[in-house]
Amino acid sequence: MSLDFETIYASNKFANPRLQPPRRAKYDFAVAYADPNSIPNAEILMCLEEALLDYGSELAIYTHTQGNTNLREYLVNKLSHNRDIQVTPDEIILGNGSAEIIDMVCDILLDPHDIVLTDQWVYGGTLKTLRKKMTDIRGVESDEEGMVPELLEQSIKKIIKEGKRPKLLYLIPTFQNPQGFTITSARREKILEITNKYNIPILEDDCYADNRYDGTQVTSFFNLDAEDSVIYVGSFSKIIGPGMALGYMTAPSSVLDMIMNVKRGRVSDFTAMTVEKYANRFLDEHILKINHIQKKRRDSMLSALGENFGTSARWSNPDGGLYIWLELPQGCDVQKLVEKSLNQIDVGFHPGTDYSPDPTKGHNFMRLCYGYNDTEEISTGISKLAEFLSKEEII
Amino acid sequence: MSLDFETIYASNKFANPRLQPPRRAKYDFAVAYADPNSIPNAEILMCLEEALLDYGSELAIYTHTQGNTNLREYLVNKLSHNRDIQVTPDEIILGNGSAEIIDMVCDILLDPHDIVLTDQWVYGGTLKTLRKKMTDIRGVESDEEGMVPELLEQSIKKIIKEGKRPKLLYLIPTFQNPQGFTITSARREKILEITNKYNIPILEDDCYADNRYDGTQVTSFFNLDAEDSVIYVGSFSKIIGPGMALGYMTAPSSVLDMIMNVKRGRVSDFTAMTVEKYANRFLDEHILKINHIQKKRRDSMLSALGENFGTSARWSNPDGGLYIWLELPQGCDVQKLVEKSLNQIDVGFHPGTDYSPDPTKGHNFMRLCYGYNDTEEISTGISKLAEFLSKEEII
Known part of the structure; x- marks a missing residue:
C-alpha cells in the first residue's frame, strides 16, 4: 500500500508532470539561447581562480x-x-x-x-x-x-x-x-x-x-x-x-x-x-561583442524573412533583444505545426499561443529567436520554414 | 506620495526585515561552518576547467x-x-x-x-x-x-x-x-x-x-x-x-x-x-579528509567540555555531524547572553530557544558547533565560555 499524498497536499497546489525537455532543433528559433561560442570560458576560468584566491575559504x-x-x-x-x-x-x-x-x-x-x-x-x-x-x-x-x-x-x-x-x-x-x-x-x-x-x-x-x-x-x-x-x-x-x-x-x-x-x-x-x-x-566589453554578433543575426533573420515571406506575413523589427514576432494570416494555427516542423525541417519555434494571456488567441503568431544559430543557419532555417508553411498552405 | 503596498500584499505574507548578518565570533561555535581550509580550491578549479572544456557552451x-x-x-x-x-x-x-x-x-x-x-x-x-x-x-x-x-x-x-x-x-x-x-x-x-x-x-x-x-x-x-x-x-x-x-x-x-x-x-x-x-x-576522498579533521575537533570540544564544565552541565556525544547539545542548569537563560558572550569573550553560540518548537522552552540549552575552529581554538573557546558562564553564575 502507498501513502495517499492526494489527501495531504496543501490547497491551490498542482502537479507539473516532469517531462524530458523537447528535442532541440538544428535551426533553433524556439528557446532564447545565446551564441554558444560566446561563452567566455577562458576569462571565466581566470576569474574563478582569482575569486578562489581572494575568497575561496568563504565557500x-x-x-x-x-x-x-x-x-x-x-x-x-x-x-x-x-x-x-x-x-x-x-x-x-x-x-x-x-x-x-x-x-x-x-x-x-x-x-x-x-x-x-x-x-x-x-x-x-x-x-x-x-x-x-x-x-x-x-x-x-x-x-x-x-x-x-x-x-x-x-x-x-x-x-x-x-x-x-x-x-x-x-x-x-x-x-x-x-x-x-x-x-x-x-x-x-x-x-x-x-x-x-x-x-x-x-x-x-x-x-x-x-x-x-x-x-x-x-x-x-x-x-x-x-x-x-x-x-x-x-x-x-x-x-x-x-x-x-x-x-x-x-x-x-x-x-x-x-x-x-x-x-x-x-x-x-x-x-x-x-x-x-x-x-x-570583462562584462562591458563582452556585451559589445555579443551585441555585435546578435545584431548581425537579427539582420540576417530580417532579410531572410523579407526574402522568403514577402508580403504574406508581418514581423517586428526590434532595436535589440533576441526575438522577432511573426504574424501569419488570420485563421491559421501554427501551434499544431510545432512537432511537424521539428521533425520534418528541424526548425524550432514557439507558437504565439504560448504568449497569450487569453488561451484562445495567438494561433497565427510565432516567436522567432535569432540568438543561437549563426547567420547562415538563420538564413537556411527561415527559408525552410517559409517553404514548410507554404506547403501547409499557411502562406 | 508613495504607493501603499500594504493594501496590495497577498494574504499570509509577512515582512522579514533585511538585517546585516551578525558579527562572527573568533571562537565561532554558532553557525555550522566547515573548516575554511578544507575548501579544495585547486581541485575545484581543475574541475571547472574540465567542465568548461566538456560543457562550457552549454552555459x-x-x-x-x-x-x-x-x-x-x-x-x-x-x-x-x-x-x-x-x-x-x-x-x-x-x-x-x-x-x-x-x-x-x-x-x-x-x-x-x-x-x-x-x-x-x-x-x-x-x-x-x-x-x-x-x-x-x-x-x-x-x-x-x-x-x-x-x-x-x-x-x-x-x-x-x-x-x-x-x-x-x-x-x-x-x-x-x-x-x-x-x-x-x-x-x-x-x-x-x-x-x-x-x-x-x-x-x-x-x-x-x-x-x-x-x-x-x-x-x-x-x-x-x-x-x-x-x-x-x-x-x-x-x-x-x-x-x-x-x-x-x-x-x-x-x-x-x-x-x-x-x-x-x-x-x-x-x-x-x-x-x-x-x-x-574527489568527493569520497575529500569526505574522509574532512571527517578526520572534524572527528579531532569533536574530540577536542568533548574533552574541553569535560575539563571545564565537569558535572555542572550535560552534553551529547555524537558519532558524527557538527554539533554538541549542551544542557545547563534548569532555570538559567543563555539566550540573553548571546550578545554579551560575543562582545566580552568573542565566543559565538546559538541558544536552545532557536531550536524549540515551543518558544517558551530551551533557555538552558545551547548548540555548539565544532566545524569551524581548529582544536586549539576550540579548547580555548570552551574554557572561555565556561569561565564566562561561571561569572554569570550559571555553572
Whole structure:
C-alpha cells in the first residue's frame, strides 16, 4: 500500500508532470539561447581562480541571505550607469535568474483570482508563473511604442467596474518578449501617471536592456517613478548565459523585506563570486561583442524573412533583444505545426499561443529567436520554414 | 506620495526585515561552518576547467528544469552506495541547498494552521520555514536513540482527539541537529510503522549522513519505507561547502511533480557542472579528509567540555555531524547572553530557544558547533565560555 499524498497536499497546489525537455532543433528559433561560442570560458576560468584566491575559504561559510555582497556592490554601479537607478547594496537581492524573482514578486503580491495586467502578448514564463498562482491575467494591446496608455486605463476602469482592482502591471519595457518593442520615455511617463493614479505597482522586467543594437537607451520605469511603485528585475542570462542562473532585483524597502520572507535557500556563492570578478573586468566589453554578433543575426533573420515571406506575413523589427514576432494570416494555427516542423525541417519555434494571456488567441503568431544559430543557419532555417508553411498552405 | 503596498500584499505574507548578518565570533561555535581550509580550491578549479572544456557552451543554454543531468546521474550512484536508495535521475531534483527543498516540501504539503511533528529540539532553519507558513509545530521527545515511538504515537493520538491530523513528520535521523543522535534502525522501523498507520509522510533531512566519525552507518528511512511515504533531502553543504548552495531530493513520483510546480528558477549549472566533476573524482576522498579533521575537533570540544564544565552541565556525544547539545542548569537563560558572550569573550553560540518548537522552552540549552575552529581554538573557546558562564553564575 502507498501513502495517499492526494489527501495531504496543501490547497491551490498542482502537479507539473516532469517531462524530458523537447528535442532541440538544428535551426533553433524556439528557446532564447545565446551564441554558444560566446561563452567566455577562458576569462571565466581566470576569474574563478582569482575569486578562489581572494575568497575561496568563504565557500565554507553561508553567504549573505541577499546574495554575494561584492556582486551586489557591482550591481549598484551597473544600475546607476546603465539604468539611472540609484540604490545601495542592501537594496539589491540576488535570485536564481529573473525567474525566481518574478515568482517571488508574484508570491508576495498575488492571491488566487487576483487580477494582473500584462501586454496582449507576453513572456510565456511569466504567464506560467501567473497561472500556477491561479491569477486572472488581462492583456492590454500595444503599438510599436509599447502598451497603449488609453487602453491600459480603459482596462483598469473595466476591472474597477467589476468591483475588483488590478494588483500588478507586469511589463518588459525594453525589447519586449516576444514583440520586440521598447516603450518610449514619454509613454513610460504616461503609463506611470495611470498606474500611480490607480495605485498599481509595476513589475519592470528589464533583462534585455543591455542587448541594444540600434537607437538610444531609454531610461527605466524605476528611475521615472516618483511614487516608489516599481519593482525592478534584471538578469545575467542574456549577457553571460542562462547557465549562471543569476538574476537580481531592487524595489522599495518594504517590498524587499516581504521578498526575504518568501525567499528560499541562497544563490550559489561559487557562481556569484565568479560572475562578480568577471563582470568587473570583462562584462562591458563582452556585451559589445555579443551585441555585435546578435545584431548581425537579427539582420540576417530580417532579410531572410523579407526574402522568403514577402508580403504574406508581418514581423517586428526590434532595436535589440533576441526575438522577432511573426504574424501569419488570420485563421491559421501554427501551434499544431510545432512537432511537424521539428521533425520534418528541424526548425524550432514557439507558437504565439504560448504568449497569450487569453488561451484562445495567438494561433497565427510565432516567436522567432535569432540568438543561437549563426547567420547562415538563420538564413537556411527561415527559408525552410517559409517553404514548410507554404506547403501547409499557411502562406 | 508613495504607493501603499500594504493594501496590495497577498494574504499570509509577512515582512522579514533585511538585517546585516551578525558579527562572527573568533571562537565561532554558532553557525555550522566547515573548516575554511578544507575548501579544495585547486581541485575545484581543475574541475571547472574540465567542465568548461566538456560543457562550457552549454552555459548558453537553459539547463534541465530539475537541474544538471550529469550531477543527477552521479547522485543516483551516491544514493545507492551510501543510503541504499535506488532511484533514477528523473527522480532527483536539485535545489539551492537543502533549504530551498525543505521550503518547497512545506509549500506543497502545508496550509496555515496545519500540524507538523518534529523533534523536541530541532534545526532552527526548518522551524523558521514552518513558522513563516504559519503551521502548528508539535515537538516530540527523544532519548539517545532518537524520537521515542511511544511518545510519537501519543502525540498523534492527542492531535486526532483535537479533531485534526498531523500532515508531516520532519526528522533529521542521522546526527540530528542540534541533539546529535542517530535514530537506530529498529527504531526507524518502529517510527515508520506508526507514521504509515496514521498516513503521515516523513521528510527525511539527511544532510549529515556522510559526516560519520565513529560507529556504523544506519540505512535511510527512504530505504526502510515500504509505503512510498518518505521525502528525502540531502546536500553538498556539509561535504564541500555551503557556498555551493547545492542540495537534492528524491520522493515518490507524484510528490516530485508537485514540487516542480512550486520550484522557482533553476539551480546554477555553472556550480552544478563543477560539483559533478569534483564529486566524481574527489568527493569520497575529500569526505574522509574532512571527517578526520572534524572527528579531532569533536574530540577536542568533548574533552574541553569535560575539563571545564565537569558535572555542572550535560552534553551529547555524537558519532558524527557538527554539533554538541549542551544542557545547563534548569532555570538559567543563555539566550540573553548571546550578545554579551560575543562582545566580552568573542565566543559565538546559538541558544536552545532557536531550536524549540515551543518558544517558551530551551533557555538552558545551547548548540555548539565544532566545524569551524581548529582544536586549539576550540579548547580555548570552551574554557572561555565556561569561565564566562561561571561569572554569570550559571555553572
